[in-house]
Amino acid sequence: MYPVWEVPGLTAGGVLALIATFHILPSHLSVSAMWLSLYLENKAYREERPELLAFVRKYTGMLLVFAYVFGSITGVGIWFSASAAAPRALSGLIHNYVWGWATEWCFFLIEVAGIFTYYYTFDKVDRRTHLKLGWIFALGSWTTMIVIVGILTFMLTPGRWLVTGGFFDGFFNQTYWPQLALRTTGMFAIAASYAVAVASRSDDAKTRAEVVRIAAAWGLAGLALATASFFWYRAALPEAARATFEALLTPGLVKGMWVPIALMAAWFALLRVRPLAAGFPASLLAICVLFVSIFSFERARELIRKPYLMPGFMYSNQIIGHDLPAKGVGSETAAMNEKGILRFAPFVPNGLREVTDANRLEAGRMVALIECSSCHTLSPKGLRPLPQRVAALGFTDVDSLSAFLDSLGSYPYMPPFIGTEPEKQALAAYLISISK
Numbered sequence: 001m002y003p004v005w006e007v008p009g010l011t012a013g014g015v016l017a018l019i020a021t022f023h024i025l026p027s028h029l030s031v032s033a034m035w036l037s038l039y040l041e042n043k044a045y046r047e048e049r050p051e052l053l054a055f056v057r058k059y060t061g062m063l064l065v066f067a068y069v070f071g072s073i074t075g076v077g078i079w080f081s082a083s084a085a086a087p088r089a090l091s092g093l094i095h096n097y098v099w100g101w102a103t104e105w106c107f108f109l110i111e112v113a114g115i116f117t118y119y120y121t122f123d124k125v126d127r128r129t130h131l132k133l134g135w136i137f138a139l140g141s142w143t144t145m146i147v148i149v150g151i152l153t154f155m156l157t158p159g160r161w162l163v164t165g166g167f168f169d170g171f172f173n174q175t176y177w178p179q180l181a182l183r184t185t186g187m188f189a190i191a192a193s194y195a196v197a198v199a200s201r202s203d204d205a206k207t208r209a210e211v212v213r214i215a216a217a218w219g220l221a222g223l224a225l226a227t228a229s230f231f232w233y234r235a236a237l238p239e240a241a242r243a244t245f246e247a248l249l250t251p252g253l254v255k256g257m258w259v260p261i262a263l264m265a266a267w268f269a270l271l272r273v274r275p276l277a278a279g280f281p282a283s284l285l286a287i288c289v290l291f292v293s294i295f296s297f298e299r300a301r302e303l304i305r306k307p308y309l310m311p312g313f314m315y316s317n318q319i320i321g322h323d324l325p326a327k328g329v330g331s332e333t334a335a336m337n338e339k340g341i342l343r344f345a346p347f348v349p350n351g352l353r354e355v356t357d358a359n360r361l362e363a364g365r366m367v368a369l370i371e372c373s374s375c376h377t378l379s380p381k382g383l384r385p386l387p388q389r390v391a392a393l394g395f396t397d398v399d400s401l402s403a404f405l406d407s408l409g410s411y412p413y414m415p416p417f418i419g420t421e422p423e424k425q426a427l428a429a430y431l432i433s434i435s436k
């Protein structure tokens, strides 16, 4: 474990979530775009249409620049921020899925080599070979998604892994197939929006209209199938995740998820009828609208994991809350409740290991940093600010707040308070002091 990474106003997990959401656009684009390219390239050969082929070339050229620059930067950003925000969880994931990641990286290598080879061999190899290169890229990059979805869904529904500790018991869990379907279909809406933007820069009105019409159909189909997959996914969620979802889903978040989807459907439908209506600024705006939706769905996915990083095993604050006999790991809560969280956490300044009258507020702040700051900021503004939340409940004295802290575990989305009685009192005293 590292020292706590406190990000004022946002939390460390918030930084990670932002980077991860930005990663979705280029990563899903790189998985989906080649399918559209292959379709158009086939069509160009069949109908002997060099201008269509010229579009495919431009489209994949832009893909190479956009997806591989932003995708790589944000991809590495996820690893950096995750290792600083939740090193223990990342370590747990690596211990379980190192071969999963190794597999994914092999296919990622094929993907990166594939896009360069495909792009730079237009007109240099024969048509069949070029199409084959496209297929290698398309299947290679889809395989990265097939692997990553197993690890991502494991972090929400680890399934039988909790009992057996087996790689595939966690990988093929109850939300694996619906989430793979959701990403595999939703990605075509991203590829389509991007194709519309690239086409809108073309001077050749006929090709532009044709490409936009085709892209709009792919976009509409992607949105419809992704919506169906979403309901499949929601039905597959375990009871606890659904309770958290219900408790935390605000009307704003629901709107953020569905209004952009409706707007995008209307946009694609309009483009089916009037393909030349898509100017470059409008098509960029459409990508931003789609982004709002992706952001909201990802936020919802993050919310339903609470109070865990690895459900049934490790809480969001990285405390191991349950036994995992299959891996020989035991819950830490009993020992921490008896000896104190400040003794166990590795980066506590020496003077704070024991709560005293003199260090009470400082020790309380340390407890809040360790146990609460993964989800709450300690600053007055920002993500679920603790001063505001405590004040809103009307607590003004240490004893009643301390009694309330006993009930944290009964919220579906919060871990219980863990630590000794003096530590709880110190936390309560600190919270009262910042909420005045």
Ligand code: HEC
Residues within 6 Å of the ligand: 248, 306, 307, 308, 316, 317, 368, 371, 372, 373, 374, 375, 376, 384, 386, 389, 390, 393, 408, 413, 414, 415, 417
């Ligand atoms: C796993 C994430 C998580 C952790 C860790 C966490 N909380 Fe929360 N907490 C939430 C969420 C989510 C809410 C509800 C949404 C909101 O208030 O915006 C919440 C709400 C609250 C509220 C308001 C409750 C109400 O009924 O209005 C208080 C008070 C609170 N938390 C205190 C704490 C304290 C103190 C800690 C540390 C001991 C803590 N939380 C740790 C996620 C967390």
